[in-house]
Amino acid sequence: MNILLLFISGALVNNVVLSRFLGLCSFVGVSKKTETSKGMGAAVIFTIFLSTMLAAVVYACVLKPLNISYLQTIVFILLIASLVQFIEMFMKKSMPALHSALGIFLPLITTNCAVLGVALDNVQKEYNFFEGLAWGVGTATGYAISIILLASIRERLEGNDIPKYFQGLPIVLISAGLMAIAFTGFSGMIT
Numbered sequence: 001m002n003i004l005l006l007f008i009s010g011a012l013v014n015n016v017v018l019s020r021f022l023g024l025c026s027f028v029g030v031s032k033k034t035e036t037s038k039g040m041g042a043a044v045i046f047t048i049f050l051s052t053m054l055a056a057v058v059y060a061c062v063l064k065p066l067n068i069s070y071l072q073t074i075v076f077i078l079l080i081a082s083l084v085q086f087i088e089m090f091m092k093k094s095m096p097a098l099h100s101a102l103g104i105f106l107p108l109i110t111t112n113c114a115v116l117g118v119a120l121d122n123v124q125k126e127y128n129f130f131e132g133l134a135w136g137v138g139t140a141t142g143y144a145i146s147i148i149l150l151a152s153i154r155e156r157l158e159g160n161d162i163p164k165y166f167q168g169l170p171i172v173l174i175s176a177g178l179m180a181i182a183f184t185g186f187s188g189m190i191t
Contacts (some may be wrong), residue, residue: 003134010138013187016114017146018180023114027147037151039098041144047109048118051080052136055119056129076119084109
């Protein structure tokens, strides 16, 4: 039951984008089209899933036993950067259309603070392997939900008459703010 609660908390209650404001660069940049947002959401889910497992193993088997846990941020950044390079090579070879649609935002997963935030959360909150995995996948799912919802909203806004000063990024930020307000409704689900 604790695993399920961690997943729901990561996806809805403590949404990484809408309540913690991590990963905003790709959230705003890639959310122009729903198809691209789905690809980015899937890439983030896959990256966080793998990086959570790798970070947990490296922390438990290397950093903690050698008493060098103060290097966790640097080590996690290196792990995530290496993992994203492998994912990018895989996508370039097997999914070239999605790779070109994501453009510069795929390598930006390396610096997406949501991915690093999950790894650091797992260490700071002292989650075991499965709890950390549930938190990571939940957080990544919350990111995917948020970016797909924002892309859907942006596609619907394209045909509307928006005042000149609200066009572009201002209406995107207003939409994201309204989404964040809506997601606070989930805060009573888990105490």
